[in-house]
Amino acid sequence: xxxxxxxxxxxxxxxxxxxxxxxxxxxxxxxxxxxxxxxxxxxxxxxxxxxxxxxxxxxxxxxxxxxxxxxxxxxxxxxxxxxxxxxxxxxxxxxxxxxxxxxxxxxxxxxxxxxxxxxxxxxxxxxxxxxxxxxxxxxxxxxxxxxxxxxxxxxxxxxxxxxxxxxxxxxxxxxxxxxxxxxxxxxxxxxxxxxxxxxxxxxxxxxxxxxxxxxxxxxxxxxxxxxxxxxxxxxxxxxxxxxxxxxxxxxxxxxxxxxxxxxxxxxxxxxxxxxxxxxxxxxxxxxxxxxxxxxxx
Amino acid sequence: xxxxxxxxxxxxxxxxxxxxxxxxxxxxxxxxxxxxxxxxxxxxxxxxxxxxxxxxxxxxxxxxxxxxxxxxxxxxxxxxxxxxxxxxxxxxxxxxxxxxxxxxxxxxxxxxxxxxxxxxxxxxxxxxxxxxxxxxxxxxxxxxxxxxxxxxxxxxxxxxxxxxxxxxxxxxxxxxxxxxxxxxxxxxxxxxxxxxxxxxxxxxxxxxxxxxxxxxxxxxxxxxxxxxxxxxxxxx
Ligand SMILES: Nc1ncnc2c1ncn2[C@@H]1O[C@H](COP(=O)(O)OP(=O)(O)OP(=O)(O)O)[C@@H](O)[C@H]1O
Ligand SMILES: [Mg+2]
Numbered sequence: 001x002x003x004x005x006x007x008x009x010x011x012x013x014x015x016x017x018x019x020x021x022x023x024x025x026x027x028x029x030x031x032x033x034x035x036x037x038x039x040x041x042x043x044x045x046x047x048x049x050x051x052x053x054x055x056x057x058x059x060x061x062x063x064x065x066x067x068x069x070x071x072x073x074x075x076x077x078x079x080x081x082x083x084x085x086x087x088x089x090x091x092x093x094x095x096x097x098x099x100x101x102x103x104x105x106x107x108x109x110x111x112x113x114x115x116x117x118x119x120x121x122x123x124x125x126x127x128x129x130x131x132x133x134x135x136x137x138x139x140x141x142x143x144x145x146x147x148x149x150x151x152x153x154x155x156x157x158x159x160x161x162x163x164x165x166x167x168x169x170x171x172x173x174x175x176x177x178x179x180x181x182x183x184x185x186x187x188x189x190x191x192x193x194x195x196x197x198x199x200x201x202x203x204x205x206x207x208x209x210x211x212x213x214x215x216x217x218x219x220x221x222x223x224x225x226x227x228x229x230x231x232x233x234x235x236x237x238x239x240x241x242x243x244x245x246x247x248x249x250x251x252x253x254x255x256x257x258x259x260x261x262x263x264x265x266x267x268x269x270x271x272x273x274x275x276x277x278x279x280x281x282x283x284x285x286x287x288x289x290x291x292x293x294x295x296x297x
Numbered sequence: 298x299x300x301x302x303x304x305x306x307x308x309x310x311x312x313x314x315x316x317x318x319x320x321x322x323x324x325x326x327x328x329x330x331x332x333x334x335x336x337x338x339x340x341x342x343x344x345x346x347x348x349x350x351x352x353x354x355x356x357x358x359x360x361x362x363x364x365x366x367x368x369x370x371x372x373x374x375x376x377x378x379x380x381x382x383x384x385x386x387x388x389x390x391x392x393x394x395x396x397x398x399x400x401x402x403x404x405x406x407x408x409x410x411x412x413x414x415x416x417x418x419x420x421x422x423x424x425x426x427x428x429x430x431x432x433x434x435x436x437x438x439x440x441x442x443x444x445x446x447x448x449x450x451x452x453x454x455x456x457x458x459x460x461x462x463x464x465x466x467x468x469x470x471x472x473x474x475x476x477x478x479x480x481x482x483x484x485x486x487x488x489x490x491x492x493x494x495x496x497x498x499x500x501x502x503x504x505x506x507x508x509x510x511x512x513x514x515x516x517x518x519x520x521x522x523x524x525x526x527x528x529x530x531x532x533x
Contacts, residue, residue, distance in 0.1 A: 168395075168399070171388065171392050171395065171396060172396065172399065174385070174387055174388055174392075175385045175388060175396050177387065178385045178386060178387050178388070179383055179385070181347060181367075181379060181383060182379065182383035182384070182385060183385075183396075184346075184347070184366070184367040184368045184371075185345065185347070185367055185371065185376075185377050185379060185383075185445075186371065186396050186397050186399045186400075186444065186447075186448065187368045187371035187372060187399045187400040187448060188368055188396070188399055189366075189368045190368070
């Protein structure tokens with residue numbers, strides 16, 4: 001039982017990070033119907049932003065840790081918006097394939113630029129938050145970094161839900177997700193909303209990047225590739241375009257992965273996790289919370 | 298109010314409009330009728346900024362607004378209810394109406410507008426929290442019109458409001474269109490395939506055929522026109 005709960009905690013904390021990344025994929029898909037393959041590298045840039053910002057502030061300090069988190073989120077929001085403006089917007093009315101290939105190009109550019117500026121070698125990650133292990137009577141361990149994942153992820157998710165469901169710009173995001181023509185006919189500037197969506201998604205990816213790094217303690221410019229792929233799968237699993245779906249998909253994937261990893265099939269972790277996903281998608285092609293959209297005429 | 302001069306619109310190599318000219322005077326309901334594929338939707342989309350024009354002018358209150366982005370044109374007091382309604386199916390009725398007032402900040406004024414919309418379409422008020430995608434076709438049309446009114450337009454364009462709606466409801470909706478025109482003084486450009494009804498409520502009409510205006514006259518006269526009668530009013 002202890003073992004089970006421990007794995008569950010580990011799985012949820014990994015899953016919460018996938019969820020944060022998955023949200024960016026799903027939101028951008030929502031407004032543009034396109035998969036931003038460079039998103040996983042924003043996650044990486046977020047981690048590095050935290051690494052370098054960490055040079056200027058004392059380590060193992062909650063306030064400073066949160067400040068660094070906010071700084072990295074801001075940097076990545078700007079980066080995401082810049083990428084959208086320079087690389088994707090000029091292709092807005094071209095075929096989706098052009099944009100997709102461009103996104104892969106941007107992804108490679110970020111990875112190579114990362115190797116150029118940050119160095120290709122793996123770096124040890126500073127302890128941004130105070131380090132402490134909370135141990136329960138039964139021997140279940142929750143590290144302060146895992147706790148940080150839970151608290152930050154929950155706050156960000158609640159904040160995101162608030163923005164998307166209760167604010168003017170969030171409602172506009174949903175309107176743009178539905179139909180670009182209808183949204184522009186009520187006076188929404190689609191470009192502004194799309195840019196905002198990129199900023200929001202990228203900020204969440206940056207938070208994911210930092211939380212991932214404080215838990216795994218090593219970063220390199222290619223670190224985004226695998227978590228990015230898994231978060232993408234999590235978004236599809238939850239129902240691409242669906243925000244609660246992305247969060248659910250991320251958590252589920254993290255938990256499945258952690259349990260398989262702790263079993264004697266650990267060599268096949270990724271294979272088993274992905275096979276499960278394929279299975280789920282066979283039965284629910286639109287994802288767990290996604291709806292196959294049928295428009296009334 | 299609106300004067301379209303020699304409007305030309307292309308879809309790639311296809312020319313959809315070949316020099317369309319039309320006018321809507323302040324306070325009038327003007328209708329544009331024509332068969333499927335004549336270019337009615339294209340005309341409205343070019344006026345509201347959804348389509349780039351290849352030639353001609355769209356003078357709105359004396360200013361050429363051709364090729365201005367659609368969201369800028371809304372600011373000038375023009376509202377377009379698109380073909381197929383395009384209500385935000387994933388938003389509630391209330392959110393749809395709020396989005397209609399996206400450019401306005403004055404809460405009490407928005408509230409007044411909403412009350413006016415509920416006055417003409419009480420059905421919407423009963424369905425406030427319902428997702429727009431679950432409304433019936435007729436209710437969606439009411440919502441689309443209501444949403445367009447929320448921006449407090451001076452000029453309203455409606456693209457086939459009768460499309461796919463039960464005849465009884467069509468009658469109601471047309472009555473409301475007249476009411477909106479009379480009470481709010483909103484000038485209206487109405488595109489319809491149901492030429493009978495459209496010519497009944499409008500003062501002036503244009504007949505579009507393969508991208509050209511082939512006839513124009515006061516609606517009363519058009520209804521007597523043998524050509525119009527045989528082609529658009531079901532013979533007789
Ligand atoms: N996106 C498009 N790409 C290419 N051609 C188009 C496009 N939209 C419309 N057309 C063509 O332009 C012409 C005019 O179309 P439009 O939709 O304006 O007609 P309409 O009068 O509104 O017809 P309907 O009564 O069926 O709504 C048609 O020949 C149509 O095939
Ligand atoms: Mg049409």
